[in-house]
Amino acid sequence: MNHAVVVGSDPDGLGEALEARGVTVSRAAGTADRDALVDAGVEETDALVVTDVGLATSIPVARELNDSFRVVVYSEDSIPEFARTSAGLVVDPQLIDVDTVAEELTTER
Template sequence: MNAIIAGEDAEGLGEALEREGFEVTRIEGFADREALETAGIDSASVFVITDTVHATGIPVARELNETVKIVVYADDSLPEFARPLADLIVDPELLGPDAVAEEL
C-alpha cells in the first residue's frame, strides 16, 4: 500500500501510516500534477493533504487515479470545490494520527 502526503505533517500521520505498513512518499512544495505524478499517484492507495492550501491537488489526484482514497487531515476548512472529492475529512484535534492510520 502506498500513501502520498502533501503538506507539513506536524501530527505524524506519515509515521503512523508507515507503522501500519504503508510506503509513504512526501511531496515537497505544491501538490500539482507534476509532483503527484512524480510521487506515484497512479498507483497510490491514499492521498493525504495536511494543509488545505494543497486542495487544488485533490481533483488532479482523482483524475489521475480514480480509486485513490483522498484524506484531508487538517484543522482548517476545505474549499467547497474539493469537499465532494474527499473520502475522509478529519480534524487532527478530534482524531489522532494512529487512529486515522489504523482505519486506512
C-alpha cells in the same frame, strides 16, 4: 492500503503513523503540482492524504491521474467546497489522533 501520497507538511505525523503500520508513504513536494504528484507515485496510490487544505487543488489534479484512490484530509482547517465532494474522510487532528486514523485507514474491511 499499501501506498499513500502525503500532500502538505504533515505536522501531526500521519505519514509516519501510516508507515508504522506498514504503508509505503511518499510525499508530493512543494505545491503538489502535477509533476510532484507523479513523482510521488499518485498514479498507483491507494490514498491521497492532504494535511494542508491550502493544497487542496492537488485533489482534482491527482484525480486526473488516478481515479481510484481515497482522499483523506487531516487538518484543523476547513476544506474548500470544491474539494469537499472528493474527500472520503475529513478529520480534525484535535478530535482524532494520528494513530487512530492510521489504524482506521489500514484495517481491512
